[in-house]
Amino acid sequence: MRIGVVIGSGNGMDGATGTLVQSLLDEVATRTEIEVAVVHTDDLDLGPSCPGCLNCMTAGEDACPRAAAAAGATALMDAADLMVFATPVHSFHVSASMKRFVDHYAYLIHRPRHHGRPAILISTAAGAGHDAALGYLGEAIRRWGFHTVGRLGVNGPGLAKPGYRSKVDDALRSLAADAVDAVASGAEPTPTTKDLIGFRVARLLVQSSREDGPVDEQYWRERGWFEADWFTDVRVPALPNRLAALVEGRIRRAIEQGTAKPYRG
Ligand SMILES: Cc1cc2nc3c(=O)[nH]c(=O)nc-3n(C[C@H](O)[C@H](O)[C@H](O)COP(=O)(O)O)c2cc1C
Structure with missing residues (x-):
């Protein structure tokens, strides 16, 4: 299974979000052979904000001044059997670089190309904001075609408590099983x-x-x-x-x- 990870954390795979993503990947790896490619939104050099030229809409995505910077992420999403989008909660939303990533792909709202492809959404926080962050992320990637097969929002400080940790571990196992099933079946959900x-x-x-x-x-x-x-x-x-x-x-x-x-x- 080819898994593409887009992680929007300044702490990369070493932070709380990356650690949770790694736990999910380890769970999936106990069920099937996996090949993982990771994109860090902080490393993409997409610039401070989308310049708003709308070239991607009118002349095609290759006309975006940041097309080359995003090429690796585009290829990763095109190739993945399963996508994982992961972000820390920042001020009750996704991180700024994850938002910038989503903005880069606004043309996929007009020209979606990921239908039938499953995705898992991950967030970590100190205590609150998963609903807004994951809700937004889910809305955005749905417009690109992906369908969410599982979501998990975890409060980092809670992991020190064995009871919470064990519920997170249960959730990771269930997410991994759902991801493997979704990829194996290749089924696209009935549109709502x-x-x-x-x-x-x-x-x-x-x-x-x-x-x-x-x-x-x-x-x-x-x-x-x-x-x-x-x-x-x-x-x-x-x-x-x-x-x-x-x-x-x-x-x-x-x-x-x-x-x-x-x-x-
Ligand atoms: C700028 C900033 C804003 C944050 N906003 C929130 C927030 O709104 N709600 C919350 O519960 N935690 C918030 N946090 C805490 C992080 O979400 C939390 O520590 C997260 O697990 C960090 O993940 P990381 O190690 O991958 O960066 C914020 C942290 C930062 C740096």
Whole structure:
């Protein structure tokens, strides 16, 4: 099993997050042969913030000024049977360099290519913030196509207590088993209502940015996605799909008629 790890910790594989990831890899290795490649988001030289040129959307990802810096990470994600995305919780969110990593791949929201590929999400914290950090990470990678097969958020200081440690070890065993099963089955989960709305919103994005460049539109046309209900030929459930179509219609009308309201919370 080829496992790709993206770790967003300044302490690399030696910190609390890296140690937890290593424990997971060791668990998986007791079940199957693994080949692991690790990318540290801190080492990627992606710059302080995405420059926002939108070249990746309009001219293709190779036109990004940071494309070369991200090439290794791109290759790692393309090759992995299983991805592990891991971050410390920083101020109730992912670390800044993990956020920067996610921003680099914003074009994958327009041109996703990882459907059917499982991922595991890991966070460590002193005590709180896993829900926001892992929730965000899960949302982001779902847009790229990955589906999350397991999540684990661990409070580092708690590991000194045998009771907590043993629950973490149980969770690691269960995650490892789920990961091995997911890769072995190769099964893509049935898309949820939220997924199906996401598909339709991505299509709206691509349709509304047609004049900006041909890249997104060509990608969608080549895959027949303008006429589809989902990115792959996995079974699309009827009722959620009808709901998604209704939501799409409302969003489309709101955009066309200018009736969309600014967000007020
Ligand atoms: C800048 C910064 C912000 C942090 N914010 C939080 C936080 O919001 N919640 C929390 O429980 N721990 C927080 N922590 C603690 C780390 O999440 C925790 O120590 C983590 O396990 C460190 O992982 P690492 O060794 O891989 O860097 C923060 C640490 C730093 C350095």
